[in-house]
Amino acid sequence: MASRRNSSNVEPILAALATMQANVERSQKSQAHDYLEKFQKSPEAWKETHVLLSSPNTVAEAKLFAATTLKGKITYDLDQLPRETLPSLRDSILNLLISYREGPRPVRTQLCVCLANLAIQMLEWKDVLSHVGSAIGDSAGDCILEFLKVLPEEVTEGRKINLTEDELANRTKELLEDNASQVLALLVQYSSSSATAAFNPRLYECISSWLREIPAGDVVNSPLLDAIISSLSNEDSFDASVDCICTILRDTREVDESIEVIQTIYPRIMSLRTKIAQVADSGDLETYKGITRIFAEAGEAWVVMIARLPAEFNGLVESILECCGRDQDRDAIALTFLFWFELKQIITLEKYKQARIHYAGVFGKLVDIMIKHLEYPNPDGDNADLFDGDREQEEKFREFRHQMGDVLKDCCDVITVTECLGKSFNLTQRWITTYGSQASSVSVPHWQELEAPLFSVRAMGRMVSPEESVVLRQVIPLIVQIPDHEKLRFQAIMALARYTAWTAQHPEFLQPQLKFIIAGFSHSSKEVVRAAALAFKFFGTDCRKLLEGSVTELHSFYESVLDSLPPMSQEEITEGVACIISIQQTNKIYDAFKLYCDPVIKRLMSRANEARDARDDASKLAVADYVQILTIFVQNIQPDVSPREENPAVKYCQEILPVLSTIAENFTDSTPILERVCRCWRYMVLSYRTAILPLLPTLAQQLASGFENSRQGCFLWATDSVLREFAEGAEFVDPSTSQAIYNFFEQQALAFLRIMNDLPAEELPDVIEDFFRLLIDALIYYHQQLLLSPVCQHILSASISALTLQQELPLKATLHFLRDFLSYGTDHPNSSNFDSHDDTQALRGNPLHIQQAVRGLVVAQGEPLVQRILTGMMFTFPRDCFYDASGVLLSLFEVVPQETGSWLKGTISMLPVGSIRMGEADRLMNAVGTKVQAGDLRKVRVLLQDFTTSYRRRNVAPREGLGRLEATRFRFNG
Numbered sequence: 001m002a003s004r005r006n007s008s009n010v011e012p013i014l015a016a017l018a019t020m021q022a023n024v025e026r027s028q029k030s031q032a033h034d035y036l037e038k039f040q041k042s043p044e045a046w047k048e049t050h051v052l053l054s055s056p057n058t059v060a061e062a063k064l065f066a067a068t069t070l071k072g073k074i075t076y077d078l079d080q081l082p083r084e085t086l087p088s089l090r091d092s093i094l095n096l097l098i099s100y101r102e103g104p105r106p107v108r109t110q111l112c113v114c115l116a117n118l119a120i121q122m123l124e125w126k127d128v129l130s131h132v133g134s135a136i137g138d139s140a141g142d143c144i145l146e147f148l149k150v151l152p153e154e155v156t157e158g159r160k161i162n163l164t165e166d167e168l169a170n171r172t173k174e175l176l177e178d179n180a181s182q183v184l185a186l187l188v189q190y191s192s193s194s195a196t197a198a199f200n201p202r203l204y205e206c207i208s209s210w211l212r213e214i215p216a217g218d219v220v221n222s223p224l225l226d227a228i229i230s231s232l233s234n235e236d237s238f239d240a241s242v243d244c245i246c247t248i249l250r251d252t253r254e255v256d257e258s259i260e261v262i263q264t265i266y267p268r269i270m271s272l273r274t275k276i277a278q279v280a281d282s283g284d285l286e287t288y289k290g291i292t293r294i295f296a297e298a299g300e301a302w303v304v305m306i307a308r309l310p311a312e313f314n315g316l317v318e319s320i321l322e323c324c325g326r327d328q329d330r331d332a333i334a335l336t337f338l339f340w341f342e343l344k345q346i347i348t349l350e351k352y353k354q355a356r357i358h359y360a361g362v363f364g365k366l367v368d369i370m371i372k373h374l375e376y377p378n379p380d381g382d383n384a385d386l387f388d389g390d391r392e393q394e395e396k397f398r399e400f401r402h403q404m405g406d407v408l409k410d411c412c413d414v415i416t417v418t419e420c421l422g423k424s425f426n427l428t429q430r431w432i433t434t435y436g437s438q439a440s441s442v443s444v445p446h447w448q449e450l451e452a453p454l455f456s457v458r459a460m461g462r463m464v465s466p467e468e469s470v471v472l473r474q475v476i477p478l479i480v481q482i483p484d485h486e487k488l489r490f491q492a493i494m495a496l497a498r499y500t501a502w503t504a505q506h507p508e509f510l511q512p513q514l515k516f517i518i519a520g521f522s523h524s525s526k527e528v529v530r531a532a533a534l535a536f537k538f539f540g541t542d543c544r545k546l547l548e549g550s551v552t553e554l555h556s557f558y559e560s561v562l563d564s565l566p567p568m569s570q571e572e573i574t575e576g577v578a579c580i581i582s583i584q585q586t587n588k589i590y591d592a593f594k595l596y597c598d599p600v601i602k603r604l605m606s607r608a609n610e611a612r613d614a615r616d617d618a619s620k621l622a623v624a625d626y627v628q629i630l631t632i633f634v635q636n637i638q639p640d641v642s643p644r645e646e647n648p649a650v651k652y653c654q655e656i657l658p659v660l661s662t663i664a665e666n667f668t669d670s671t672p673i674l675e676r677v678c679r680c681w682r683y684m685v686l687s688y689r690t691a692i693l694p695l696l697p698t699l700a701q702q703l704a705s706g707f708e709n710s711r712q713g714c715f716l717w718a719t720d721s722v723l724r725e726f727a728e729g730a731e732f733v734d735p736s737t738s739q740a741i742y743n744f745f746e747q748q749a750l751a752f753l754r755i756m757n758d759l760p761a762e763e764l765p766d767v768i769e770d771f772f773r774l775l776i777d778a779l780i781y782y783h784q785q786l787l788l789s790p791v792c793q794h795i796l797s798a799s800i801s802a803l804t805l806q807q808e809l810p811l812k813a814t815l816h817f818l819r820d821f822l823s824y825g826t827d828h829p830n831s832s833n834f835d836s837h838d839d840t841q842a843l844r845g846n847p848l849h850i851q852q853a854v855r856g857l858v859v860a861q862g863e864p865l866v867q868r869i870l871t872g873m874m875f876t877f878p879r880d881c882f883y884d885a886s887g888v889l890l891s892l893f894e895v896v897p898q899e900t901g902s903w904l905k906g907t908i909s910m911l912p913v914g915s916i917r918m919g920e921a922d923r924l925m926n927a928v929g930t931k932v933q934a935g936d937l938r939k940v941r942v943l944l945q946d947f948t949t950s951y952r953r954r955n956v957a958p959r960e961g962l963g964r965l966e967a968t969r970f971r972f973n974g
Helices: 002-021 026-041 045-054 060-076 083-099 105-121 128-136 141-156 165-175 177-191 201-210 216-220 224-231 238-250 259-270 273-282 285-301 303-308 314-325 333-347 350-358 360-373 391-415 417-438 448-459 472-479 486-497 500-504 507-520 526-542 548-564 567-582 586-613 617-636 648-666 671-710 714-725 735-758 765-787 791-802 808-823 848-876 879-895 897-909 920-934 937-955
Strands: none
Touching: 002 026, 002 045, 002 060, 026 045, 026 060, 045 060, 045 083, 060 105, 060 937, 083 105, 083 128, 083 141, 105 141, 105 165, 128 141, 128 177, 141 165, 141 177, 141 201, 165 177, 177 201, 177 216, 177 224, 201 224, 201 238, 216 224, 216 238, 216 259, 224 238, 224 259, 238 259, 238 285, 259 285, 259 314, 273 285, 273 314, 285 303, 285 314, 285 333, 303 333, 303 350, 314 333, 314 360, 333 350, 333 360, 333 391, 350 360, 360 391, 360 417, 360 448, 391 417, 391 448, 417 448, 417 472, 448 472, 448 486, 472 486, 472 507, 486 507, 486 526, 500 507, 500 526, 507 526, 526 567, 548 567, 548 586, 567 586, 567 617, 586 617, 586 648, 617 648, 617 671, 648 671, 671 714, 671 735, 714 735, 714 765, 735 765, 735 791, 765 791, 765 808, 765 848, 791 808, 791 848, 808 848, 808 879, 848 879, 848 897, 848 937, 879 897, 879 937, 897 920, 920 937
């Protein structure tokens, strides 16, 4: 009867697990998932998991599910069991471990974790290791080793266990520190217990885990070191042994405290050097990576010693260099990059100048190795695919090249840029001498050997001073003459783009480069064209003074290529010409602005007319792209004009403003167009500041009507720039203008509140984010008006409603606003407020009537605010929002401590029954009350974060059935 009853209890669980594995509809899987999730948190799970694990007929997936569920129960729900039943639970887990001592390993691992977590929480269980060892027996070596391995890991993660800090610290000492020597002896004994024991990977996993507690010196000075080194020759134990050695090495980073350990282990590490060539010749990639990792980790750990004693540690550095040089597949070399960076960092200090001189030869060889590894593959046939059609491998190689470029930069710091560039130049010259005469328009022999040094020249560009006068004078003329091969032309153009600052100081080299770049726009390769556009941007930016007289000539070129370029390249070439226009004399800027932008406006209007009747998004995106081009001109053309003079750029903006306004009015349903138009308007304000005042009435009207009609947050984003630029007290802004701007802001706020009344917050995440970022600035510049305005109470209600969202960015914006808002309820608001009537600019305090106004608003709406914050932390907020959410609670305790404590207690009492432990709420409130009375509000924050984190872990948010804590819809009548 009992067996039949147990079977019937687990049958729904097995059925749900089968549904999760079956090819059924999503709704059925969702129902099964919900059932299993609820089961995992139920008290019945204690019994049913044991039934599943004890039955020989249970399938493997169900056993693993049961073991995982039991682990969660012990970690989070141990309070569901009477304390006197814990020894029985311990014994039952030990019996299960005996049953699974031979596997399956995933189940055995979960059971070991169960036992470890129970050991942490059973404070009365003092003889954990001896008890487990005697219960499982010597014959179950892997089982014992696995338990020993997980025990330190679980103790280290002890914050998820419901113990106090003191209890956890004491338990850590009892379980780990007090047992370290016993465990070491046990591991030494096991390693020599049989012929196979020393090659058991579980042994080395266990050593690695216990190195948290056992000093590395104790392991190194024991027979275990011989076992670890010997196990590197065994395929089964190799990976675990490498991990173990690297863990020991990391434990010796404090070199002054680890001298004896380093002296012992260094010759053992160096004895592995012969393996580098052996493994490289064998083609065993994984073993080669393991050997490389050991040498690289040794170098990283002992980099200080390498700098202090270069002669003594030269062998180690040479070994790492050999690992780089022999890595033909380029799979292991990345493991050394951090070492080379750290070595560069330390030997470039004046203190280690001798080490820098000593290792100069090594870094010189490293440059040669890196440039060789930069070469593209050399497939069979001229037209063969370089990566056999594997685009993922091609992208990986491209990213990898940039990492190698960083190593080349490190080499520049050690042996000078001139020497590194000289190596690239010599390789380029060698190719020209050897193969240059054989190159043609259809075939370039061994192009990889030329492309790699070109890439290295590009990679080292950031390290080269504009004053360099040795190598670049020889390199640049060579680059502009390289053969017309797609990869070579691309790399040559990109290399030239890195040296535009140098060219600006060496004008005699400009025209050949510019001619080379402009020719790239006619190339058949799209990559080369994109590279040319990027390079032109840098030439226009850095060489603008040299190109000042070429505005008219470049306009013809600009017009000829603009429409043929992809959007990104259009933006880049536009930025280049805009920078050249920006250097013109003030009386010429309007004409140049108009020369370039009038044709863009014509294209924009034409595309807009086409897009109005089109049904596809592509035509609307084309409109947005041309608006972006106008924005780039506005961003970069900022003439230096006195505030009392007419700004020529503003004069032209006044001409194009009606066109942008018409586009915004006609495309209220196109987010890309509206965002680009608002971005253009925003940069008109940011670029020309108070000079934009003549356009301000029209601009404000468009921002207000645009937001009302489209309900797009970009209009609020643009409003923010107006608010900041024309705030009260801003230079050249009179009080009436500032007041008009505040009225304009309040108009936008009312429009937002009406929108939020009509639609749920879930449909407005972007608008909510933009609105509360606008409010943050409104508090800085207009807090006097805003906090005393009737609209403020509705804004606070809207912020509470916005806290129901689950997206990080709008939540962060809302929480930041709330923190700033609440700070005005104290005498130290978050934004500074200076009195500039005299030269001292004394800091004014927060007026009492402002503090009282904020407190009044908080008292009126604090309870739902606390509910939303606490519920969000327990159920819905992304983890990155926790700090700001707890900061809001901290501010509430600072502004109205008694009321906040009462709201907190009321909110906790509304949580679903059974979701918190007995007495947990009372302990929290008593602790909070004590800290509040003591004025230690920071500790209150920690208490609340720990409580909500623990609750969330136990209950796996979000959950159904929140009852009275369900949020209410925001309502506004205004």
